[in-house]
Each structure stands twice: as C-alpha cells, then as structure tokens.
Amino acid sequence: MTRILVLGGTAFLGREVARQAVTAGYDVTCLARGSAPPPEGVMFVAGDRDEDDGLHAVAGHRWDAVVDVTLHPVHVHRAVRDLETDHWVFVSTANVYEPGAGLDESAPLLEPFTGERMSAMEEYGPAKVACEEAYRQSGRTATIARAGLIGGPGDVSGRSGYWPWRFAHPVHPGHPMHPMHHHEYGEAGQRAEGALPEVVVPDDPDYPTALIDVRDLAGWLVRAATEKLDGAYNVTGPTVPLGQALAAAAEAAGSRARPRPIPPARLAELGVSGWMGPASLPLWIDDPALRGFGTLDTRRAVGSGLVTRPLVETFRDVLPFEEARQDPRRCGLDDADEARVLREA
Template sequence: MRILLLGGTAFLSHATATEAVRRGHEVTCLARGTAPAPEGVRFARGDRDEAGGLAPVREQRWDAVIDVSRQPGQVRRAVAELDTPHWVFVSTANVYAPPEEGATSRPPTEADPLLEPLEADSMSSMEEYGPAKVACEQAVVSEMGRRGGTATLVRAGLIAGPGDGSGRVGYWPWRFAHPTGPDVLVPDDPDFPVAFVDVRDLAAWLVDAAEQRLDGAFNATGPVVPLTQVLDAAREVAGAQVTARPVPPARLAELGVHPWMGPRSMPLWIDDPALRSFAALDTTRARGAGLQTRPVVDTLRDTLAWEETRQTPRGAGLGDDEEREIRRALDSGA
C-alpha cells in the first residue's frame, strides 16, 4: 500500500510509520521537519498551517491517509485536497459529552453523545480539545462519504509507552526506580480504574485499519485495571526495595498535590468522583476488529527503559525535592 502519514516524526505517528514500513508498505510522512522521520520512510516537508502546505503530496493518489491532527482547519483542508479512498483519523475519548447528572457511570460506547463541534479552524486552548476533535471527525466523515470512500475514527484513550513525553505513565516505574526515601508516595485510592494503550499496539492497529479499510468509529485503549495493579507492576519492573505509602486524597490536596498530570501531581489518578471512569472506554468494537494490547507490566518495563534515557523534563509527577518536602510534612503531621 501507498500510505500517507500526516505527521510521522513524533510518538504515535512515528510508531505508526515504523510499523507500516515493517509490514512492507510504501510510507510517506508530511511534516514540518522538527524531528527526523523513521528509517525507510519518505519525508515530505510541509506546514499544514500555511497555504500550500499540502503541495508536496497533493498531486498523488494514496491507498490510505493516516491523520493525527487536532486542528479542524488542517483536517478540513487535507480531506478536501488529498486523493484517497480511505482515511484513518486518530481522535480521542475526549469527544464524548459528560454523562447527565445522576446517570450511572460506565465506560462510553461509540454510540454515546458527543460534544458540540468547534466551529473555528484552530483551538484557542486545550479546553477546546474535545470539541476540536469532534469537528475533525465530522469533516472526515462528511468528505469521505461525499466521495464514496471510507473512514476509520479511532477514539483513543491515554497513550503510553516508550517516547511518551507527558510522563503520566512513565513516572511511576521511574519513581520506584529512583526513590527519595524509604517509600514512594501514592494516592490512597487502590481501586481507582486506570486504562491506557501502548503506543506500539495502537500504531499496529492503525495500520490494520488502513489495510482493512475499517469504517466507522472505534474506541481504543487497554483493559481497565485498578491503580494498585499499575503501582505493583511499576515496583516490579523497577526492582524496587521500597514500599508504596498511600496518602489520603484530602491530605494530598492540603499539600498542594494535583491529580492526573502536570507539575507536582499524582499521575493517572483523579480525585473527582464524577471523573472516576475518565480513562475507561468500551473497546468491544475495536477488539472485535483486531485491536490487541500487551500486559501492563510489559509497557511499564519498556517505558522505564526509555525514561532512563529521557532528554526532556517529565511533565507529570513529583520532583525529588517535592516528594521529600511532602514526606517531611506527613511525618511531622504539619
């Protein structure tokens, strides 16, 4: 197949390009060139925010296009200008509208209501991420339907694995491998539901979707497991001799520790009951179409190996000094 990857030089798109080349496909990546393309990939330089940014790939016919953009204007232009019978669009679980107040919490299915689409061509902040992806989805479905083509909408959950700059998953094995004291501080919420998909598994399934021309929307993430299982696996792959020290959520809040991501945080965990199933998705449809995910411990082991070579600051968790400070406060009762 002749596959065009809009991106292809970072994390998921890099893994997807690598997998497609491994299978023997002819792969071209259109990107700005801020990072090198994978070996075996033809690189085409283009900035999708600029007029004529698609020129290097516009006059060719592609068996499939794989697109990871979050900007509706980029997607609208690309799907209108590029010649292909099939489009694979990487969307997000953030497209789903929140459940009505009082509704029973459950993982969303592909039939659940979506947020209102963003009308603008570009996001003004990350608060518009979900609506922007809805607008991208609608542009792809509308144009591919008009021309008689097919489209795979991949509503991905949290993506983890080697190369994940956010550090949301990688923080835990790294912290157990580099403790700042006799224990590692963790949220006292062992049953909190966690789900993530290894970037390599998602990449493989994106190529499957292109090969099979899967049509429609598919939720894609890993199985839901309790937070304690993730922490146990992190401790295992780190070969750590320290224990986990659970800290009550209210105490974490008092000490200025944030949930989920970002500086001074406890990654993968949210203290808002309304968001308790935030990471969970019903993936029945995708698994029926071939999505396979590896064990959590395997992802954590490989992520730790990558974290040990990290060249950029981690975007989540507690810094060494922060964990020591919080431990002193806990020990003193301050």
C-alpha cells in the same frame, strides 16, 4: 503496493505508525515540518499544515489511506480539500464524550468546536469532535480511533514513565528532607534495620486506569488503514485498578519501595494534583466526572484485531526512555516535592 500517507510521522504515535507500516511492507510517506527525522525506509516530504498550501507536495498523488493525528479542524478541512485517498484514519480521543462511565461508541459527544484552531486545552475534546465530523462527512470511509491514554517508549509527557521511574528512584530514607531520616538513621548515618523507602501514591486503589502502549495502538491503526475499517472505535488498554497499575510499575522497576497512600483531600492541601502538570500524580485524577475515562468499552476494536500487551511490559520498556530523557517530565513529583509530601502528610 499499498500506499499510506502519514500526516506527521516523525514523533511518538505517528512515527510508530510509519515504522510499523514500513515493516509490514507498505509504501509509506510522511509529511511533516521536519523537526525530527522519519523512521528508516519512509519517504519524507516537508510541509507545514499551518499554511494553506501546506499539503501541495503530496496533493498530486492518490493514497490508499491517510493517517492523521491533528488537533485542529482547519488541518482536516485542508486534507479533505486537497488529498485524494480511499480511506482516512483519524486518531481522535476519548475526550470527545460527554462525562460518563463505561462508554461505548454510541455515547453522546460534546458539541463540536466552531473555530478552526484550538487555542486552549478546554477546547481539545470539542475540537476533536469537529475533526471527526469533517472526516466522516468527506464522502470516503474513515476509521475514527477514540484513543485513551497512550504510553510507552517515547512518551515525552511522562505519564506512562513516571511511576516505574519513581519506584526505581524513590526518595531514600537517608534523604535530608525525608521524614524517616532522623528517626531511622543514627548519628553516623547508618540505616536502621528494615527501613524501606516509600513512594507517594493516591489513597484511591480502585480508581480505574487504562493505558494503551503506543506500539499496540500503532499496529491496530495500520490494520485499520489496510482493512479500511469504517466508523468509530474506542481504542485503549483494559481497565486496571490504580493499585494494580502501581504494583505493575514497582515490578517493572524491580523495586522494594513501599507505596505510601495519601488521601486525595490531603494531597490537594499539599498542592498535589492528578493526571498532568507540575506536582501531579499521573494515571489518576480526583474528579468523579472523569473516572469513566479508564472504563471505555473497547470490544469493537478488540473484535477488529486490537491486541494489547501486559501493563508491566509497557512500564518495563518505557523505563530506559525515562532514565535517558533530557527534557523535563511534564508530570509527577520531583525529589523535593516527594520528600515534602512524605514529611508533611
């Protein structure tokens, strides 16, 4: 039986990889610190990769494949030193490329990080380059999966869940801070005929977005592990213009809310940024150098079995997770900011 070790395996992508590998009939072990339970049917082994001997509990076995999602080169160096395997599967990122558009796997990479542990997001791309190099120089085959934005159920960042959630919960024209409140509601608070809520969106409908469902990425990673695909692969969803992605989010939410396009310069004046963080609009970023992130050439991965589901399906399936989440979303506009931007734009 194929034996797969997942370094991690209890959260989001690693968990989905482990779940699908077990479902496919493989013998799966996860090594993690234990902050969350592993999927059913997975052998869990406690280990802290921040410790020099953190892999000792799995170091005495031979694995058909090892799947790793780490950010830190020191973790890779220890894995190469301590583990016996025929094949590595490393989840890297499209952030390893120098800024550009329409990149294939031969495009220039950033200079590798020279430290052992990244400490700031500015080091993220270079740190992943260093991790890639360590696995490729290990003397064994390695799948280097350069992933784009990953979304779907379990996406704690909220980047894939914000838009369907916001279209499902627009700031209603009756909200006391909404600009339509005084214009379209009478003294008795009755809604005027035809008044629909609006959703703040960037006025950049052609901005190229790309999102891969965590379930589709995990399925391809399991294939890469079992078929021992060697080399670098861009692994993300197809390029979809922002306007089309927002329409898919509204469809997934069953929403009649209307997009309210606001020019990027005005959004900046109102304190709204792109991509991630407080008062931000995900899937979009007002930086010409980063527009290529959503235009990666994925033909090599598609030719090796990558299949991606329609974006509306990912949005529809992530919405229940957003509705039930307890932790704060790490992106988007809260109701007060949404109303403020609608009022002041």
